[in-house]
Amino acid sequence: MEPPTKSLIYSVAITLWLIFFGIEIGALVKESAALQRTRDQLEEVSQALNANAKTIAGDAANIRAQAKQLEFLSSLVNLIPQEKNFVRTQRAIASEVEVLRRKVGRRLRDEQHIVVDTRANKLYLKKGLALVWAADCSVGKGGILTDKKTGRRWEFITPRGRFEVRNKIEKPLWIKPDWAFVETGDPVPPPEDPKRKAEGELGGYVLNLGDGYLIHGTKTEDLLGRPASHGCVRLGADNLKQLYDTVPAGTPVYIY
Amino acid sequence: MHPSIEKLSDKAHPALCGVIGLAVLAGAYGMIRSLQNRTALFQMDLLQLLATQEQSTLTMNHYLTLADLKAQDVAQFKEGMANLAQSNKALFETGLSLHEEKRLLEKQWDILTTYLNLDAALQRIFLMRGDQVLESYFIGYVPLKAFAGAPAVLPRSVRIVSKERFAHPERGKSEVINGKLQWDPPQVGSSVRSNALGEYVLFTNSRLILHGPPNNPVDHESFPHICLGLSREAAQNLYRHSFIGSKLLLPGSPDAVMPVAAPAEASSDTAAAASRGN
Numbered sequence: 001m002e003p004p005t006k007s008l009i010y011s012v013a014i015t016l017w018l019i020f021f022g023i024e025i026g027a028l029v030k031e032s033a034a035l036q037r038t039r040d041q042l043e044e045v046s047q048a049l050n051a052n053a054k055t056i057a058g059d060a061a062n063i064r065a066q067a068k069q070l071e072f073l074s075s076l077v078n079l080i081p082q083e084k085n086f087v088r089t090q091r092a093i094a095s096e097v098e099v100l101r102r103k104v105g106r107r108l109r110d111e112q113h114i115v116v117d118t119r120a121n122k123l124y125l126k127k128g129l130a131l132v133w134a135a136d137c138s139v140g141k142g143g144i145l146t147d148k149k150t151g152r153r154w155e156f157i158t159p160r161g162r163f164e165v166r167n168k169i170e171k172p173l174w175i176k177p178d179w180a181f182v183e184t185g186d187p188v189p190p191p192e193d194p195k196r197k198a199e200g201e202l203g204g205y206v207l208n209l210g211d212g213y214l215i216h217g218t219k220t221e222d223l224l225g226r227p228a229s230h231g232c233v234r235l236g237a238d239n240l241k242q243l244y245d246t247v248p249a250g251t252p253v254y255i256y
Numbered sequence: 257m258h259p260s261i262e263k264l265s266d267k268a269h270p271a272l273c274g275v276i277g278l279a280v281l282a283g284a285y286g287m288i289r290s291l292q293n294r295t296a297l298f299q300m301d302l303l304q305l306l307a308t309q310e311q312s313t314l315t316m317n318h319y320l321t322l323a324d325l326k327a328q329d330v331a332q333f334k335e336g337m338a339n340l341a342q343s344n345k346a347l348f349e350t351g352l353s354l355h356e357e358k359r360l361l362e363k364q365w366d367i368l369t370t371y372l373n374l375d376a377a378l379q380r381i382f383l384m385r386g387d388q389v390l391e392s393y394f395i396g397y398v399p400l401k402a403f404a405g406a407p408a409v410l411p412r413s414v415r416i417v418s419k420e421r422f423a424h425p426e427r428g429k430s431e432v433i434n435g436k437l438q439w440d441p442p443q444v445g446s447s448v449r450s451n452a453l454g455e456y457v458l459f460t461n462s463r464l465i466l467h468g469p470p471n472n473p474v475d476h477e478s479f480p481h482i483c484l485g486l487s488r489e490a491a492q493n494l495y496r497h498s499f500i501g502s503k504l505l506l507p508g509s510p511d512a513v514m515p516v517a518a519p520a521e522a523s524s525d526t527a528a529a530a531s532r533g534n
Binding site: 045052055 | 419
């Protein structure tokens with residue numbers, strides 16, 4: 001073969017080879033880029049999956065915690081079981097109260113009166129059947145005091161029954177009875193002795209129920225609500241003033 | 257032509273060059289195929305992962321919804337519990353106030369309707385509540401006795417005005433002797449009032465006094481009052497179950513009370529005691 005022809009064939013062959021090679025290199029680069037993209041996508045999806053898995057785990061834990069909370073709350077409800085007959089019983093009592101209201105209401109005729117519950121140590125001011133207000137009080141503590149010297153005895157109870165406010169006194173002076181001295185072990189002074197006069201013992205006001213029984217104040221208000229007196233009815237200072245200002249002389253007092 | 261090509265064409269064997277060229281091209285083609293295969297594998301993995309991701313997103317949404325529902329459940333349950341507690345409290349408080357009112361009204365009704373009824377024919381005193389007899393007790397004196405000059409008349413109805421568990425001795429009198437105040441508290445043993453009435457004493461708004469057996473019969477007869485002659489048990493029960501303000505209904509016949517003169521040996525303080533007879 002002639003040299004120029006040979007060279008030409010070589011040139012064409014090399015050119016063709018270079019073209020094919022270039023095409024292949026291009027394809028390689030493209031494939032490599034596609035592979036890289038796919039890898040990136042895989043990485044991205046994988047991270048998203050991990051995040052989802054974490055969220056699911058968190059939600060599951062949250063649901064479990066709330067289920068436990070519900071279980072706990074349900075057990076709390078079961079701690080206070082509902083008495084099924086309670087409402088029925090209340091209805092029966094309500095009808096009994098209605099009958100009593102009619103009967104007592106006819107007798108009371110809407111008059112204002114005081115009620116002292118010696119068992120509960122509570123004082124109520126009522127107008128007819130309506131409760132105006134209630135307060136803690138202290139009634140007779142019970143028990144018998146004996147004066148060993150003279151043999152005299154006193155029982156410290158608040159008598160039950162219907163009294164009335166005979167009169168009202170402001171800034172009362174307490175003339176101590178004999179038992180007050182016997183109780184403390186002091187010698188009993190004569191009736192006119194100044195030792196018998198005690199100021200401030202009865203509080204600011206007194207409502208006299210007669211027969212030596214009073215509604216008065218106390219220096220030991222922390223004992224209100226418990227039987228603590230020698231037969232009188234003790235009230236706190238504020239309630240005593242309110243009662244003193246509200247009820248006139250002649251107001252009936254029911255003590256039971 | 258490029259001298260290097262001329263040089264190559266002169267020196268290199270054409271077949272060898274062809275083989276090398278084809279081998280290089282084949283190698284490159286192989287690499288391309290390999291890359292394509294791997295890409296295809298990765299693509300398949302990617303597709304699977306995408307499917308999994310879709311599934312997990314669905315699961316996650318499901319869990320999120322569940323968590324929201326559960327949270328709502330808990331919130332509703334808590335609200336329900338609060339309402340239940342409130343309603344239970346209201347129910348309890350209403351019941352309590354109803355009980356309290358019932359107690360008040362019952363006791364008030366007891367005070368308003370309790371009275372005593374004396375039946376001389378049966379020689380008994382009845383503790384009554386409304387029309388109902390609660391208790392009855394024997395009375396020793398029929399007709400009733402009016403001691404120590406107490407007027408032998410009684411109204412048809414009297415009222416209990418005072419009660420004394422132990423009949424109080426009257427206060428002793430103090431006097432100034434030689435400029436010194438003399439004071440001796442009254443002694444039970446020497447008090448006519450205390451000895452005459454004994455225990456469980458119910459005073460009425462008349463001369464009638466209900467009381468247990470006297471401590472001293474002589475002092476009893478010296479003390480001006482009208483008496484029923486009750487036993488200790490009767491006096492105790494009447495004392496406990498009657499109220500201040502309770503009425504005592506009495507028979508109205510003129511011979512219902514018999515006057516009894518005071519004994520001559522009556523204590524000297526009878527008059528003073530009578531003046532303090534409540």
